[in-house]
Amino acid sequence: QKEVEQNSGPLSVPEGAIASLNCTYSDRGSQSFFWYRQYSGKSPELIMFIYSNGDKEDGRFTAQLNKASQYVSLLIRDSQPSDSATYLCAFNFGNEKLTFGTGTRLTIIP
Amino acid sequence: SQTIHQWPATLVQPVGSPLSLECTVEGTSNPNLYWYRQAAGRGLQLLFYSVGIGQISSEVPQNLSASRPQDRQFILSSKKLLLSDSGFYLCAWSSLGGRETQYFGPGTRLLVL
Numbered sequence: 001q002k003e004v005e006q007n008s009g010p011l012s013v014p015e016g017a018i019a020s021l022n023c024t025y026s027d028r029g030s031q032s033f034f035w036y037r038q039y040s041g042k043s044p045e046l047i048m049f050i051y052s053n054g055d056k057e058d059g060r061f062t063a064q065l066n067k068a069s070q071y072v073s074l075l076i077r078d079s080q081p082s083d084s085a086t087y088l089c090a091f092n093f094g095n096e097k098l099t100f101g102t103g104t105r106l107t108i109i110p
Numbered sequence: 111s112q113t114i115h116q117w118p119a120t121l122v123q124p125v126g127s128p129l130s131l132e133c134t135v136e137g138t139s140n141p142n143l144y145w146y147r148q149a150a151g152r153g154l155q156l157l158f159y160s161v162g163i164g165q166i167s168s169e170v171p172q173n174l175s176a177s178r179p180q181d182r183q184f185i186l187s188s189k190k191l192l193l194s195d196s197g198f199y200l201c202a203w204s205s206l207g208g209r210e211t212q213y214f215g216p217g218t219r220l221l222v223l
Contacts, residue, residue, distance in 0.1 A: 034211060043200055043214040044154070088154070090212075096142055096161055098212055102153035 006089055006101030015110050019076040023089035023101050026070070033065055033072045034090040034098065044088055047074070079108045112137035116201050116215040123222050129174075129188040131218050133201030136182065141203040143184040144212060145176055148198040160184060196222045 003026040013019040021035075032051050036044035050056045050063040050072065064073040072091075076083055086103040093099060113136045123129060135141050145157040156169045158176035166176050173192060177185045184201055198219050202212040 032210070041219075043217045046211050046213065049211055092210075096159060096167075097144075097156060100154040 004089060004091060004099050004101040007104055008102055009105040010107055011104055012107045012109055013079050015079055015081060015108050017079055019079045019083065019106055019108070021074040021076075021087050021089075021104050021106065022071060023073075023091075024071045025091050025099075027091075027093050028067070028070065030067075030070075030091045030093050032092040033063070034092075035061075035063060035072075035074045036088040036090060036100075038086045038088060038103065040085075047087075076106075081108045081110055084108045112203070112213065114201060114203055114213060114215040116199075116218050118218060119216065120219045121221070123191050123220065125193055125222055126190045129186070129191050129195070129220070131186040131199055131201075131220075133184040133186075133215055134182055135203045138182070138203065138205060140181060141205055143178060144202040144204075145184065145186050146200040146202065148200060150197070154200070157186070191222045193222050196220055 005024045034049045035047045037047050038044040048058055048061055048063045050065045053065050053067050056063045060077045062075040072089060084107050086105045088103045089101045090098040115134045117132055142161050144159045146154045147157055148154050157174060159167050160178045163178055163181055174188050198217050200217045201215040204210050204212045
């Protein structure tokens with residue numbers, strides 16, 4: 001069974017600091033990796049996707065993928081109160097579906 | 111650009127009543143379509159997905175069903191709602207065989223009383 005492990009939090013980070021979110025996955029055949037943000041009462045929205053080992057940067061967000069260790073991370077630099085949300089990681093295991101983690105609730109403290 | 115619509119936005123239904131939720135996508139052809147449910151404070155549970163008209167794959171046995179009567183229309187139904195059917199229902203679409211990003215609609219919040 002393909003599994004995704006994600007710390008549910010809550011994770012509290014001071015404003016301006018770096019928030020670090022992590023996910024591990026069980027299937028070495030995983031091909032694509034996604035980070036979504038979900039504000040309370042809203043639907044998930046894509047932040048980033050990453051396919052290759054290493055880092056991918058987009059503004060204040062950096063996704064890090066390590067296929068050998070089977071984990072993917074999301075770093076948020078210069079955290080803002082508007083970053084307070086639940087962050088979902090998702091993986092594609094080579095079929096038509098994504099498998100989602102349960103989400104990490106992040107709170108940025110002003 | 112692509113747009114995904116869901117309606118209604120909120121719904122309050124008595125136990126035992128029927129359900130019909132609709133999802134439509136604009137600006138793309140032959141999308142993969144997905145129905146998820148998210149219980150309060152929980153993760154996303156995939157209910158159904160479809161790779162084409164009339165093609166439905168069910169992930170979790172339950173009293174819900176799905177249909178895809180048109181390429182960009184996906185419907186979630188139930189003949190008799192249960193209390194446990196309450197939740198946030200999300201429709202999503204993806205392209206390229208479903209291995210790429212999924213984009214979510216605004217969701218329908220269902221409360222069964």
